[in-house]
Amino acid sequence: MSSDEDxxxxxxxxxxxxxxxxVPQDDGPHPVVPIAYRADFRETMDYFRAVYLSGExxxxxxxxxxxxISMNPGNYTVWYFRRLVLEAVDADLNDEMEYINCVASKNxxxxxxxxxxxxxxxxxxxxxxxxxxxxxxxxxxIDAKNYHAWSHRQWVLDALGGWQNELDYCTELLEDDIxxxxxWNQRYFVITRSPLLGGLQSMRESEVSYAxxxxxxxxxxxxxxxYLRGLYKGDPNLLICNNQISGVCLQxxxxxxxxxxxxxxxxxxxxxxxxPSTEFVSAVEALRTSVPxxxxxxxxxxxxxxVLEIVDPIRSNYWSWRRSHLPSxxx
Amino acid sequence: MESxxxxxxxNASSGxxxxxxxxxxxxxDHRQITLTVTxxxxxxxxxxxxxxxxxxxGAPAHTQTLMLxxxxxxxxEFLTRGLNQLGPTYRVLDANRxxxxxxxxxxxxxLRESLDIEVENNAVDFLSRCKDINGGYGGGPGQxxxxxxxxxxxxxxxxxxxNSALLSINREALREFLLRMKDFCGAFRMHHTGxxxxxxxxxxxxxxxxxxxxxxxxxxxxxxxxxxxxxxxGGIAGEPGSEAHGGYTFCGLAxxxxxxxxxxxxLTSLIDWVAFRQGLEFGFQGRTNKLxxxxxxxxxxxxxxxxxxxxxxxxxxxxxxxMSIEQEQLSMEGNVDSAAFTVPKPDGSQRQIHYFExxxxxxxxxxxxxxxxxxxxxxxxxxxxxxxxxxxxSQVLEGGFKDKPGKVRDHxxxxxxxxxxxxxxxxxxxxxxxxxxxxxxxxxxxxxxEPVHPLYNLVLDKYYKAHEFFSVMS
Ligand SMILES: [Zn+2]
Numbered sequence: 058m059s060s061d062e063d064x065x066x067x068x069x070x071x072x073x074x075x076x077x078x079x080v081p082q083d084d085g086p087h088p089v090v091p092i093a094y095r096a097d098f099r100e101t102m103d104y105f106r107a108v109y110l111s112g113e114x115x116x117x118x119x120x121x122x123x124x125x126i127s128m129n130p131g132n133y134t135v136w137y138f139r140r141l142v143l144e145a146v147d148a149d150l151n152d153e154m155e156y157i158n159c160v161a162s163k164n165x166x167x168x169x170x171x172x173x174x175x176x177x178x179x180x181x182x183x184x185x186x187x188x189x190x191x192x193x194x195x196x197x198x199i200d201a202k203n204y205h206a207w208s209h210r211q212w213v214l215d216a217l218g219g220w221q222n223e224l225d226y227c228t229e230l231l232e233d234d235i236x237x238x239x240x241w242n243q244r245y246f247v248i249t250r251s252p253l254l255g256g257l258q259s260m261r262e263s264e265v266s267y268a269x270x271x272x273x274x275x276x277x278x279x280x281x282x283x284y285l286r287g288l289y290k291g292d293p294n295l296l297i298c299n300n301q302i303s304g305v306c307l308q309x310x311x312x313x314x315x316x317x318x319x320x321x322x323x324x325x326x327x328x329x330x331x332x333p334s335t336e337f338v339s340a341v342e343a344l345r346t347s348v349p350x351x352x353x354x355x356x357x358x359x360x361x362x363x364v365l366e367i368v369d370p371i372r373s374n375y376w377s378w379r380r381s382h383l384p385s386x387x388x
Numbered sequence: 389m390e391s392x393x394x395x396x397x398x399n400a401s402s403g404x405x406x407x408x409x410x411x412x413x414x415x416x417d418h419r420q421i422t423l424t425v426t427x428x429x430x431x432x433x434x435x436x437x438x439x440x441x442x443x444x445x446g447a448p449a450h451t452q453t454l455m456l457x458x459x460x461x462x463x464x465e466f467l468t469r470g471l472n473q474l475g476p477t478y479r480v481l482d483a484n485r486x487x488x489x490x491x492x493x494x495x496x497x498x499l500r501e502s503l504d505i506e507v508e509n510n511a512v513d514f515l516s517r518c519k520d521i522n523g524g525y526g527g528g529p530g531q532x533x534x535x536x537x538x539x540x541x542x543x544x545x546x547x548x549x550x551n552s553a554l555l556s557i558n559r560e561a562l563r564e565f566l567l568r569m570k571d572f573c574g575a576f577r578m579h580h581t582g583x584x585x586x587x588x589x590x591x592x593x594x595x596x597x598x599x600x601x602x603x604x605x606x607x608x609x610x611x612x613x614x615x616x617x618x619x620x621x622g623g624i625a626g627e628p629g630s631e632a633h634g635g636y637t638f639c640g641l642a643x644x645x646x647x648x649x650x651x652x653x654x655l656t657s658l659i660d661w662v663a664f665r666q667g668l669e670f671g672f673q674g675r676t677n678k679l680x681x682x683x684x685x686x687x688x689x690x691x692x693x694x695x696x697x698x699x700x701x702x703x704x705x706x707x708x709x710x711m712s713i714e715q716e717q718l719s720m721e722g723n724v725d726s727a728a729f730t731v732p733k734p735d736g737s738q739r740q741i742h743y744f745e746x747x748x749x750x751x752x753x754x755x756x757x758x759x760x761x762x763x764x765x766x767x768x769x770x771x772x773x774x775x776x777x778x779x780x781x782s783q784v785l786e787g788g789f790k791d792k793p794g795k796v797r798d799h800x801x802x803x804x805x806x807x808x809x810x811x812x813x814x815x816x817x818x819x820x821x822x823x824x825x826x827x828x829x830x831x832x833x834x835x836x837x838e839p840v841h842p843l844y845n846l847v848l849d850k851y852y853k854a855h856e857f858f859s860v861m862s
Binding site for chain 1: 414424425427472474476479481483484488492507509510511513514526530531534582583621622632633659661664666667668670675676699706707766768773834857
């Protein structure tokens with residue numbers, strides 16, 4: 058930090074800026090939330106205001122925005138003005154992409170930077186698709202759940218293409234960390250949106266197997282349970298017909314460990330009309346040791362809620378609400 | 389009524405030790421030798437939190453009371469200092485100064501701390517310098533108008549509440565600004581040529597509703613966009629295709645309520661997703677398999693607080709479960725003007741389902757008021773547990789709040805931890821402004837904050853004043 062300051066030459070001492078009169082910030086006589094700006098920041102912003110107000114779209118203005126951005130990458134007005142200048146001076150946008158990648162690597166959780174990247178990538182077109190996908194990959198190597206980077210990656214795929222290896226990439230990330238819900242979400246995005254895979258209908262069967270396998274190796278992992286349900290979003294009749302889905306619930310329930318997710322999914326199946334065999338009934342019965350006897354005549358859905366009220370105490374209010382509002386056919 | 393987690397400390401400790409990522413059972417050792425990044429980080433947080441709760445449950449009663457106390461004076465001190473002076477490192481928030489105003493002044497209002505008239509005038513004066521002549525507020529004087537800072541500025545002015553504060557808002561210009569930020573698809577962009585997302589939609593609709601300038605021109609297409617952002621998990625994402633996220637779920641849900649289209653969301657899956665975000669640490673996480681964070685006390689807790697008043701709509705959706713949501717939406721499109729339509733039941737008979745009338749969409753100026761008048765069905769989350777996380781894991785004894793143990797305090801987390809604390813304290817209140825029963829408030833009853841209007845996250849009295857003020861304007 059201090060070495061930056063030592064090297065920093067005030068604008069007032071830079072000959073190329075001698076024609077510009079800095080514009081101070083109009084904070085008023087008694088501002089609230091005043092920031093004790095350091096001299097370098099204050100002066101940079103005073104010169105920025107001057108070129109912003111005069112509308113000067115020049116190379117020196119471009120350099121000035123870079124200085125302002127280095128001190129506060131969250132200033133969207135500076136970014137906005139930078140785009141106006143880039144267009145006006147007909148700048149090389151590939152250079153700009155190198156610049157923004159450098160800034161983004163240091164500030165990967167900032168809306169403005171990703172918006173700027175999207176603007177650039179849109180202008181540069183499909184030829185940068187692979188580079189953009191590679192860039193987000195580098196971000197995910199540090200933070201595999203970076204929300205902005207995932208949004209950017211999805212936008213690149215949608216707008217510029219590059220779907221070829223996306224499902225493999227999801228598999229790769231999930232092999233690293235099967236609990237990475239962002240990778241599960243991306244997987245859902247790929248199987249529903251990729252023009253190369255034929256859509257959800259044709260991917261469903263293999264994805265059910267993938268999710269079931271993930272569940273069996275880590276039944277405490279919420280992500281594949283939600284993914285499994287998501288594969289049948291809007292199609293409950295098919296959900297209840299798939300024996301693999303009811304089967305995985307049963308299999309995990311029988312272990313008597315990690316029973317919250319399978320109970321919750323089984324409840325979902327029942328609410329949509331699933332007809333449980335005696336095996337399901339006895340698997341659930343075996344869990345209700347501590348549930349009061351009074352509920353012995355209740356339906357399976359009702360029993361599931363009662364069990365969940367006890368084994369999932371943080372959500373007891375939620376399960377009791379679910380219990381009192383079961384669809385009439387499963388009450 | 390829920391029992392306090394400290395009374396049933398077995399809940400806390402057994403819950404934590406049988407956690408999702410606790411060391412594997414011996415019979416499974418052969419395959420879970422290495423834990424993933426998610427599991428390791430989760431484990432670290434669980435250890436820190438359970439250590440804090442262990443100290444609590446082992447402490448004598450008077451120490452427990454002390455530990456669960458809200459350190460009002462310290463918080464006010466921290467907030468007041470920020471309002472008067474911020475250090476040079478705050479330059480990274482130089483385009484967020486109306487947000488700093490809102491985080492601090494709203495927090496003080498929650499603590500029932502009134503500002504000196506002089507400070508109030510200074511705040512109004514400062515915010516008018518952030519105001520763009522063509523409508524909207526920027527992140528500081530002379531900056532481009534931005535929807536998020538417009539929301540922060542308007543909410544600050546409403547919280548200040550004086551006539552001069554409310555009169556300083558140029559409603560006509562602001563409406564023009566909102567319309568300029570509207571994309572042809574109906575959603576909003578944050579600023580001229582800026583990013584389009586659910587946050588932008590919420591901040592635009594919230595401001596329009598509050599100022600009584602909400603009409604069909606503004607709401608048109610917003611609901612369609614939000615629907616596209618509800619994910620397979622049940623929560624709402626920032627953009628179509630992205631991951632369900634607590635902040636966007638609150639924004640999307642509140643927006644749909646404000647434009648009278650909330651029945652179009654799949655509420656059962658939304659409720660399920662949000663309910664599952666409260667974890668063994670007692671606080672909320674923002675996304676599935678992410679770490680707990682105090683600010684989601686409001687984003688997720690606030691979403692469930694909103695849902696307490698939507699239960700009848702959710703219950704109607706449950707009744708019609710055998711019909712898929714997609715079919716329902718198709719039926720809705722063909723019946724936009726009818727409040728009720730019939731659906732075939734599996735047994736061949738028909739059932740009448742009543743929905744909100746879609747034709748009311750856009751006539752939303754009274755919605756904010758109507759909403760808090762509807763009955764409160766009781767919380768679907770563990771509100772006492774949430775208070776315990778906020779007071780013990782997010783509260784900083786020197787003043788302010790933080791994300792989680794090991795992090796540092798900031799004004800953003802102070803605002804949303806306090807807002808989440810208020811929401812959980814009032815989650816058992818029958819009406820919006822009636823005081824909660826004593827056992828709904830964890831710690832001494834003096835911990836009780838002011839109630840908020842959950843759609844705008846404004847202190848309720850401040851909302852009433854603004855509503856009255858703007859309702860007479862056309
Ligand atoms: Zn946070």
